[in-house]
Structures are given as structure tokens and as C-alpha cells.
Amino acid sequence: xxxxxxxxxxxxxxxxxxxxxxxxxxxxxxxxxxxxxxxxxxxxxxxxxxxxxxxxxxxxxxxxxxxxxxxxxxxxxxxxxxxxxxxxxxxxxxxxxxxxxxxxx
Amino acid sequence: xxxxxxxxxxxxxxxxxxxxxxxxxxxxxxxxxxxxxxxxxxxxxxxxxxxxxxxxxxxxxxxxxxxxxxxxxxxxxxxxxxxxxxxxxxxxxxxxxxxxxxxxxxxxxxxxxxxxxxxxxxxxxxxxxxxxxxxxxxxxxxxxxxxxxxxxxxxxxxxxxxxxxxxxxxxxxxxxxxxxxxxxxxxxxxxxxxxxx
Amino acid sequence: xxxxxxxxxxxxxxxxxxxxxxxxxxxxxxxxxxxxxxxxxxxxxxxxxxxxxxxxxxxxxxxxxxxxxxxxxxxxxxxxxxxxxxxxxxxxxxxxxxxxxxxxxxxxxxxxxxxxxxxxxxxxxxxxxxxxxxxxxxxxxxxxxxxxxxxxxxxxxxxxxxxxxxxxxxxxxxxxxxxxxxxxxxxxxxxxxxxxxxxxxxxxxxxxxxxxxxxxxxxxxxxxxxxxxxxxxxxxxxxxxxxxxxxxxxxxxxxxxxxxxxxxxxxxxxxxxxxxxxxxxxxxxxxxxxxxxxxxxxxxxxxxxxxxxxxxxxxxxxxxxxxxxxxxxxxxxxxxxxxxxxxxxxxxxxxxxxxxxxxxxxxxxxxxxxxxxxxxxxxxxxxxxxxxxxxxxxxxxxxxxxxxxxxxxxxxxxxxxxxxxxxxxxxxxxxxxxxxxxxxxxxxxxxxxxxxxxxxxxxxxxxxxxxxxxxxxxxxxxxxxxxxxxxxxxxxxxxxxxxxxxxxxxxxxxxxxxxxxxxxxxxxxxxxxxxxxxxxxxxxxxxxxxxxxxxxxxxxxxx
Numbered sequence: 001x002x003x004x005x006x007x008x009x010x011x012x013x014x015x016x017x018x019x020x021x022x023x024x025x026x027x028x029x030x031x032x033x034x035x036x037x038x039x040x041x042x043x044x045x046x047x048x049x050x051x052x053x054x055x056x057x058x059x060x061x062x063x064x065x066x067x068x069x070x071x072x073x074x075x076x077x078x079x080x081x082x083x084x085x086x087x088x089x090x091x092x093x094x095x096x097x098x099x100x101x102x103x104x105x
Numbered sequence: 106x107x108x109x110x111x112x113x114x115x116x117x118x119x120x121x122x123x124x125x126x127x128x129x130x131x132x133x134x135x136x137x138x139x140x141x142x143x144x145x146x147x148x149x150x151x152x153x154x155x156x157x158x159x160x161x162x163x164x165x166x167x168x169x170x171x172x173x174x175x176x177x178x179x180x181x182x183x184x185x186x187x188x189x190x191x192x193x194x195x196x197x198x199x200x201x202x203x204x205x206x207x208x209x210x211x212x213x214x215x216x217x218x219x220x221x222x223x224x225x226x227x228x229x230x231x232x233x234x235x236x237x238x239x240x241x242x243x244x245x246x247x248x249x250x251x252x253x254x255x256x257x258x259x260x261x262x263x264x265x266x267x268x269x270x271x272x273x274x275x276x277x278x279x280x281x282x283x284x285x286x287x288x289x290x291x292x293x294x295x296x297x298x299x300x301x302x
Numbered sequence: 303x304x305x306x307x308x309x310x311x312x313x314x315x316x317x318x319x320x321x322x323x324x325x326x327x328x329x330x331x332x333x334x335x336x337x338x339x340x341x342x343x344x345x346x347x348x349x350x351x352x353x354x355x356x357x358x359x360x361x362x363x364x365x366x367x368x369x370x371x372x373x374x375x376x377x378x379x380x381x382x383x384x385x386x387x388x389x390x391x392x393x394x395x396x397x398x399x400x401x402x403x404x405x406x407x408x409x410x411x412x413x414x415x416x417x418x419x420x421x422x423x424x425x426x427x428x429x430x431x432x433x434x435x436x437x438x439x440x441x442x443x444x445x446x447x448x449x450x451x452x453x454x455x456x457x458x459x460x461x462x463x464x465x466x467x468x469x470x471x472x473x474x475x476x477x478x479x480x481x482x483x484x485x486x487x488x489x490x491x492x493x494x495x496x497x498x499x500x501x502x503x504x505x506x507x508x509x510x511x512x513x514x515x516x517x518x519x520x521x522x523x524x525x526x527x528x529x530x531x532x533x534x535x536x537x538x539x540x541x542x543x544x545x546x547x548x549x550x551x552x553x554x555x556x557x558x559x560x561x562x563x564x565x566x567x568x569x570x571x572x573x574x575x576x577x578x579x580x581x582x583x584x585x586x587x588x589x590x591x592x593x594x595x596x597x598x599x600x601x602x603x604x605x606x607x608x609x610x611x612x613x614x615x616x617x618x619x620x621x622x623x624x625x626x627x628x629x630x631x632x633x634x635x636x637x638x639x640x641x642x643x644x645x646x647x648x649x650x651x652x653x654x655x656x657x658x659x660x661x662x663x664x665x666x667x668x669x670x671x672x673x674x675x676x677x678x679x680x681x682x683x684x685x686x687x688x689x690x691x692x693x694x695x696x697x698x699x700x701x702x703x704x705x706x707x708x709x710x711x712x713x714x715x716x717x718x719x720x721x722x723x724x725x726x727x728x729x730x731x732x733x734x735x736x737x738x739x740x741x742x743x744x745x746x747x748x749x750x751x752x753x754x755x756x757x758x759x760x761x762x763x764x765x766x767x768x769x770x771x772x773x774x775x776x777x778x779x780x781x782x783x784x785x786x787x788x789x790x791x792x793x794x795x796x797x798x799x800x801x802x803x804x805x806x807x808x809x810x811x812x813x814x815x816x817x818x819x820x821x822x823x824x825x826x827x828x829x830x831x832x833x834x835x836x837x838x839x840x841x842x843x844x845x846x847x848x849x850x851x852x853x854x855x856x857x858x859x860x861x
Binding site: 006009012013016017019020023024027030031033034035037044047048051052054055058059062063066067073075076079080082083086087090091094095098099 | 119172
């Protein structure tokens with residue numbers, strides 16, 4: 001850990017609290033959207049897009065601020081870039097394969 | 106001779122060993138949950154009705170409460186590390202204590218939720234959705250338990266290291282925090298995917 | 303870790319629960335060699351059954367479980383632990399100039415988790431109904447409805463995967479963080495590069511199989527239906543499961559690991575071959591940079607080719623074309639690596655010692671293995687060849703006379719560093735020529751049988767089918783060569799143990815090599831900390847026969 005001055009740390013703490021509040025608000029929005037989704041008869045696709053978008057924003061906040069990813073070293077980025085690529089390959093290729101099947105033609 | 110870079114960062118990578126190791130571990134964890142999410146997507150697309158007819162309602166209120174609990178524990182985890190950065194062991198103990206308590210609250214709420222389901226005869230084999238629900242949440246619970254075990258150690262006997270090797274101790278807390286935020290992160294995705302969509 | 307090295311350690315700490323990477327490497331080595339021997343013995347029984355089906359020495363269900371366990375043991379308990387666990391553990395810290403692995407306790411744990419996984423796997427043989435019998439691929443729904451052995455297999459796999467993950471984190475951190483001063487990435491021996499890329503493959507490809515293993519375990523134990531379709535009929539009755547799952551899901555998750563696994567098997571082997579060839583041609587490796595970049599590209603591509611194992615599952619033409627294309631692309635880096643290694647021989651003054659013979663045999667054997675894979679990577683020809691002995695011949699050419707020969711080369715090459723004595727050259731050459739002939743005697747006829755259409759899973763060796771008749775006699779030929787192979791492995795075992803006591807005393811730098819594990823350490827046993835003084839690296843790894851120099855090799859650590 002690099003040496004931080006007390007003022008610097010206090011500044012960071014303010015940021016963490018801000019992120020904390022943002023996360024709580026976003027959680028409330030997710031739940032509200034989830035409930036509205038049933039009452040407003042939103043299409044499933046719209047519900048998924050809203051739900052996942054909020055989750056991605058929340059995830060970015062946690063990873064970026066709590067896990068310090070926004071000012072992390074390039075080496076970590078490279079590892080995570082490969083991971084992200086393979087993650088999406090794993091998520092998407094099976095489903096693409098499934099949808100292009102001889103039995104559905 | 107001691108193994109280098111356990112406390113300070115290596116110049117060309119800018120990292121100490123533990124941090125690189127932990128990020129690599131987290132990358133593999135992402136792929137583990139990636140496999141599960143991939144399974145979920147494939148099964149979901151393969152079923153015309155989702156969740157399948159007859160699936161009991163999940164307890165959204167309890168899960169929302171648990172989301173808030175985990176987010177709180179995440180922020181206290183990072184505050185405990187920040188306390189160490191300010192050379193404040195008492196603050197560390199306080200915030201890490203809150204994190205641990207939050208972890209236990211999460212587990213209790215979760216057991217309550219499981220109990221509510223199981224006592225009504227809703228088990229993993231009920232249908233494919235409940236299978237996904239139990240498997241994914243339980244794997245997440247196992248991660249919570251693992252994290253708690255480490256944090257309790259570091260809060261209790263492990264904290265003696267602060268007096269002998271403070272740099273290394275705050276590195277340990279930083280790494281534990283990274284892992285704990287990851288557990289939080291997984292929940293942030295599990296919550297809407299299982300409970301709301 | 304500050305308290306080690308100075309006082310006497312207990313026996314347990316020193317030899318059993320050791321945290322020294324060299325001891326752990328040797329533990330990995332011995333355990334995995336035992337497992338290789340065991341996996342090979344299972345196969346000998348199966349080969350006898352295939353050659354003389356009339357005698358029926360094992361019943362069909364035992365034959366099935368031997369087949370499944372042969373694959374599992376050879377890959378997950380034999381070759382990978384030997385290539386990554388043993389060679390990686392012992393040599394990576396020495397070659398990068400580190401005093402130990404980055405996380406010694408984690409290292410110990412990864413060995414013991416592997417050990418437990420191995421024991422669990424073996425316990426499967428004592429389960430009611432015998433060990434797992436759904437093939438090493440464990441395709442559902444069969445694997446979900448089969449006997450208890452499969453549950454044990456899954457638990458064993460979860461241990462093995464966990465062990466691999468711990469090990470690969472350790473190797474990556476060691477290479478990235480503990481490289482000696484001056485050892486830039488492009489000065490690392492090719493072996494270290496191969497281990498680095500292999501570890502990344504293990505790290506990112508294995509977890510999805512762990513997830514799949516957990517899901518299959520749930521299917522078997524908790525009655526979920528992740529892999530069970532609705533309305534599945536087994537033995538004339540509809541299974542009482544909820545259904546709604548997908549058997550193909552398992553295949554995706556399984557091959558997402560199992561294709562990169564092929565490169566986990568082959569990359570460390572190529573790394574060893576690189577070291578042995580450079581040393582024994584007394585020349586730098588030809589195209590070191592292309593070797594590195596090709597390996598890197600190979601690792602990357604290996605994640606997006608997996609569905610070429612699934613052409614027969616009714617994939618549409620568009621998606622099969624995609625996987626067929628990526629499969630053809632991945633053959634390019636393999637060809638680059640093989641070509642670079644082959645060209646490295648050009649103009650060298652080659653020393654034909656045992657490790658070099660194995661390395662030289664690796665090149666054409668891996669070549670055959672790779673080239674016979676091309677027809678399997680194209681959907682059209684795969685339809686004919688799928689599930690025949692051709693497939694068996696193909697991947698065994700890659701792994702048996704390919705990887706395992708490379709591992710033998712590695713054992714003969716580094717034995718003097720590990721034990722202080724060299725292995726007998728005479729016995730080594732007998733071992734080599736015998737194995738070389740027998741390996742080809744086993745696997746080449748399988749190509750012929752496969753092209754005839756002989757199915758790979760027949761308990762009677764395919765005798766029930768008329769079209770197999772012209773190639774049936776080859777079953778016996780193959781079995782005779784398999785027994786021959788076993789006999790020549792005895793020569794290796796004898797050599798291995800005899801040389802411990804009676805081998806020729808080895809110099810610290812027995813092969814006049816340049817890399818620091820030879821030049822900067824004493825010979826042996828190496829103490830804790832490996833080096834008297836942590837070396838500084840001043841040059842690339844293969845400075846052999848440098849023009850204008852009066853010695854034929856310049857050590858990496860020489861200023």
C-alpha cells in the first residue's frame with residue numbers, strides 16, 4: 001500500500017460514502033422497476049434491459065471505487081480484459097450455437 | 106532470504122504479490138459465475154415460460170434487505186482499510202466488526218428465506234428455475250461464509266500482525282476487501298436476475 | 303516466512319507438508335508418474351479385452367468404467383500435474399531466479415488438494431456399480447442416470463480443478479513478480495513462457511467446468527434438471543425429473559475447458575522441447591519471438607474453437623462454419639511453433655543424447671497428431687470420422703508420443719539437476735527406441751481402423767459389425783505393441799531408480815546450458831532459497847555458439 005496522508009484518506013472516505021448512497025438509490029430503482037414491470041405489463045426484454053443496465057452501473061461503481069479499479073495498474077486491466085472477452089464468449093457463443101440449430105430450421 | 110514484494114510493490118508492475126494473486130483469483134471466480142450465468146441464459150431461452158408455471162414467488166422484500174446489508178458491509182470493509190491507512194487500529198476493528206456482523210445478518214436472512222421455501226416443500230428439484238435459484242444463491246452463500254471466516258481471523262488473532270508488520274497487514278485487509286466487494290458484486294447481479302426478471 | 307531456512311525442520315515439514323517448491327515439484331512428479339502408470343495399466347486390460355473379446359476378462363460395464371477412468375487419470379491426474387505441477391513448480395522459480403514460489407503455503411495446499419482429488423477418484427472404483435463409466439467427457443443425460451461412481455468422479459473433479467486454480471495463480475504471480483533483475487519478458491526461457499500461458503488457460507478455462515461439475519452434482523444428488531430435458535425416457539419409463547434443462551449445456555461448458563485443456567497438455571511440452579533442442583543443437587532457438595507470440599495467440603484462440611467437438615449435435619451451418627474457421631486459424635500458430643522448432647535444428651551440431659532423441663521424436667509425432675486433426679476440424683469430414691478410432695489415434699498422437707515424449711525428454715534432461723546424478727544413456731536409448739516403435743505400432747493402425755469406420759467404444763473391438771472385418775486383426779497387433787510399450791517403460795522405471803544410486807555423478811551444469819537454473823545453482827540437493835546469491839540476468843536465454851566468442855555458450859547471468 002502506498003502511503004496516504006490523513007487528508008487524502010478522508011477525501012477518499014467521502015467518495016466511498018457517496019458511492020454507498022448511489023448504490024442504495026440504484027437498488028431502490030431496480031426494485032421499483034421490477035415491481036412496475038409486472039403492473040405496467042412491460043415486455044420481458046425491456047425489463048431485462050433495465051434490470052441489467054442498473055446492475056451494470058452498480059457493478060461498475062463497486063469495481064471502480066471500492067475495488068479501486070479506476071486507478072489500478074495496467075497489468076490488472078490486461079488480465080481483466082482477457083477475462084471479460086472470454087466471459088462474453090462463454091455467455092454468448094453457446095446461445096448463438098443453440099439458436100442456429102438444424103432442428104429449428 | 107525472504108520472498109520479495111509481499112509488502113511493497115514491484116516497480117515495473119506496480120503491484121505487490123498478494124494483490125496480483127487476488128485479482129487473478131477473482132478473474133477465475135468471474136469465469137466460474139460466468140459458467141453459471143451462461144447455464145442460466147441457455148436454460149432460460151430453452152424454456153418458453155420463465156419462470157416455469159407453478160414457480161412460487163421469491164421473497165423480494167427479504168432479498169432487497171439483503172442487498173442493502175451487503176452494500177453496507179462493502180462500504181464498511183473499505184472504511185476499515187481506510188482506518189488502517191490512517192494508522193487507526195481501533196477504527197479498523199470497529200468497521201471490520203460491522204462488516205462481519207452484516208455478513209452474519211445476510212446469512213440469517215438467507216437461511217430464513219431458504220427455510221420459508223423448504224418448509225413449503227419447495228426444493229431444488231421442484232423445477233428448473235428453483236434448481237438455478239438454489240444452486241446460484243447457495244454458491245454465493247458459500248463465498249460469504251469463506252469471506253467471513255477470513256475476516257473473523259483478521260479481526261481477531263490475525264490483527265496482531267499490525268504490530269509486527271503493518272504494511273503487510275493492511276495489504277491483507279485490502280485483499281480481503283477486494284474479495285468481499287466481489288462477493289457483493291456477484292449479489293448485485295444475482296438479485297435482479299433471479300428475483301426481478 | 304521469515305523464520306525458515308535457519309533451524310532444523312521436522313520430517314513432516316521437510317518431506318510431507320513441505321512449502322519448498324522443489325519438494326512440492328517432486329511430490330507432484332512422483333504422484334503423477336504413479337497415476338500415469340495406473341492409467342496405462344487400465345488401458346492394458348482394455349487392450350487385452352479388445353484383442354481377445356472371446357475370453358471376456360472384464361465385463362462390459364467394467365470396460366466402460368476403465369475407459370472413462372483411463373481418460374480422466376491420464377489427463378487430469380497424470381499429464382497435467384506432471385507438466386504443470388511438477389515441471390512448473392520445480393523449474394519456473396529456478397529459471398526466473400526466484401527463491402521460491404510467490405505463495406509457498408498456497409503451493410503446498412494445491413498439491414494436497416490434488417492428492418485428495420486423486421484419492422477420491424480412486425475411491426470411485428469401490429463405489430457400488432464401479433467407477434464413473436460415462437467417458438472422461440461425462441455427457442448427460444447418461445452421466446446423470448448412471449451409478450454412484452459418477453458422483454464420486456464429480457467430487458474428485460472439483461478438488462482437481464481447485465488445485466489447478468491455486469497452482470496457476472501461483473505460477474503466474476511467480477513469473478510476473480519474482481523475475482530476477484534483468485530478466486525481461488523477452489529474455490525468459492521459452493519454457494517459462496509456455497508455463498505462463500498454460501497457467502492463464504487453466505485459470506480462465508477451468509472454472510466453467512467447475513460450475514458445470516457443481517450443476518451435474520446437483521442433478522445427481524438434489525434431483526435438479528439442469529441437463530435433463532423434459533419427458534426423458536430411460537429403459538422404457540419417463541424419468542421423474544422436472545425437466546426443462548439442456549444436455550447440450552454440459553457439452554458447451556465441458557468443451558469450454560476441454561479444448562483449452564489440449565493446449566494445457568501441449569504447451570508445457572513445447573516449452574520443454576524448446577529448452578532441450580536449443581541446448582543440444584548448441585544454437586539459439588530459431589524465431590524465439592515468433593514462438594512466444596504464436597504460443598500467446600494459440601492460447602487466446604483456444605477459447606473460441608470448442609464447438610468443433612460438437613459438430614454432430616445438430617449445429618446449423620452458419621455456426622459450424624464459424625467454429626470450423628477458428629479451428630483452421632488455430633492450426634497456424636501450432637504450425638509456426640513446430641516449424642520454428644524444426645528450423646532450429648538446421649546447421650546445429652546436434653548431440654544425440656536421450657533427451658534430444660525424445661525431443662526429435664516429438665516433432666514428427668506431434669506433426670502427425672496435428673495434421674490428422676485437420677479433417678476432424680472440418681464439419682464435413684468430421685461427420686464420417688466422429689467417434690471412430692481415427693479420433694483416438696489423432697489425440698493420442700498429440701498426447702502420447704507428443705506430450706509424454708516431451709515429458710520424458712524433460713525428465714532425462716533435468717534429472718541431473720534434481721538428483722545430482724545422470725540417468726543411464728544406454729537404458730535411456732533402449733527406452734526411447736522401444737517406446738518410439740511401440741507408440742507408432744499402437745496408434746498408426748488405429749488410423750486405419752478409424753478410416754474403416756470402427757467405432758471407438760466397442761467392448762468387443764467392433765466384431766459385431768461386418769464392415770470391421772478387414773481391420774479386426776489389427777486389434778491384436780495393437781495389443782501386442784501395447785504390451786511392448788509396457789515392457790519398455792519397465793526399462794525407464796529401472797533406469798529411474800537405479801540412477802538415483804548408481805548414476806554417473808553430474809556436474810552442476812551437466813549439459814553446458816545457459817539458463818540460470820543450471821549456471822547459478824550448486825548441484826544438488828538445492829537448499830532453501832535456491833541460490834547462494836540471487837542472480838542478475840544480462841542476456842537472452844539461448845546464447846549458444848555466439849560468433850566471436852571463444853566459449854560455445856554464454857550463461858544468462860554472465861555480465
